[in-house]
Amino acid sequence: MKIGIVGLGLIGASLGLDLRQQGHEVYGVARRIDTCTTAVMQGMVDHAAIALDSLSPVEVVIVCTPIAAIAPTVAALAPHLQPQAVVTDVGSVKASVVAAATPHWPRFVGGHPMAGKSEAGLGAAEAGLFRQRAYVITPLETTPTDAVETVQALAQSLGSSLYTCSPADHDRAVAWISHLPVMVSGSLIQACLQEPDPTVRQLAAQFASSGFRDTSRVGGGNPELGVMMARYNQAEVLRSLHTYQTQLSQLQGLIEGEQWDALLALLAANQQARPQFL
């Protein structure tokens, strides 16, 4: 199959490596000419260009740009595509993206491969990045079945665990387990920085160990990504934050009221529930 990839960052270039290995002919599009050159030289794509019209031969296009650029890219692509071409994306938020992109190309199928690493860019790309990771497909009721099946088959060929759900359900679910943790974890770092006594603040930094490291990890990650989550999944992020505040206040109330048995029951319930998310 001829497959186009727009945006040769970590996700786009990693997809290129896997898809070429499967024997597909991969057409890359990047904004910078030296990214194109590197991608061809490193075997991530067969062909690369800056112009979207270079994708006129392909059957499938995977848009791997930042979220804000997905719908504009689909709009710009549309005039150059074959009528039966399928377009998908890899954005981590789906409702707003699918709603904005579909009018430009009805054979657009929202997708979200849930793989990543702390490094970004083409230089961090690796084969097998999507293996055994969730790959979520979020069609609308109006999305043509054959287009959905094309993207599902593609996700499965990467060795991913395939899930199909509505864009709204996707966004609500990732708010809980991906976006809320970033806000909760970031606020932990922020709170520690409020300690007014420099001696205590220095001791805190010196004593911090694996517990702080793990709890603060995603909060200390890429700030642009955090803003994207909040901006494009605003309603669900706020909804999850509201619930979180309520739960935290409840726990705070138990500590204030010295209700140690109730606190024990609460923490034990958390301990028992956590494995269902692992």
Next chain:
Amino acid sequence: MKIGIVGLGLIGASLGLDLRQQGHEVYGVARRIDTCTTAVMQGMVDHAAIALDSLSPVEVVIVCTPIAAIAPTVAALAPHLQPQAVVTDVGSVKASVVAAATPHWPRFVGGHPMAGKSEAGLGAAEAGLFRQRAYVITPLETTPTDAVETVQALAQSLGSSLYTCSPADHDRAVAWISHLPVMVSGSLIQACLQEPDPTVRQLAAQFASSGFRDTSRVGGGNPELGVMMARYNQAEVLRSLHTYQTQLSQLQGLIEGEQWDALLALLAANQQARPQFL
């Protein structure tokens, strides 16, 4: 040196392994006779008994019981000790413990080796557990200098990074980087469990990945330990929770007000600050 260890759990038994390897003669005390037998057989102690009076020959006693039992143990030990004996503990909270234990034995020196693992008990003990980990000593102004130096030398002999500070500064610092993360992380699990739609809740569990795993880890840990932190460091835990709630509300306000530049600046500041805690 003859060294006594009261409580042969993870910390006590691991200390025994290291101290024996250094050539000290280690006297263990445990509540159950089969713990005593196992500790001797596995080379964690030279002698073991159930009665505290078995520690009359020792120069140093390390109390490795749960927090609630530390001061009562020191009180019960006192009649059996040599006048120059030094008593220390390994409790993760210091102000309340040091205040309660010192009247029973003025040569009591508060200590907190910041090592641990998810498994508990003698079976999880290992040599070198304290190497390159913080070991905090928290003397009062009235604590005899030679007693403090004895415990400092002991901590250094384990290969730990030695810190000395007041019990109050210790408790405030660990509230930020150890106790607050447990409450913040536990409330994350709790919040996710509030999702009313079973389909979304199942998707959230299926999509959860390393971000959720890390952020929820300490919140899904030993519930008794969480209660101990809240109970014996209540004032500092509540103070840190109050600051945390304020910071989280501020972040929530930025998302509600769509102040994306301000949110970006906040998340970038967190990203920049985090390495000072690592």
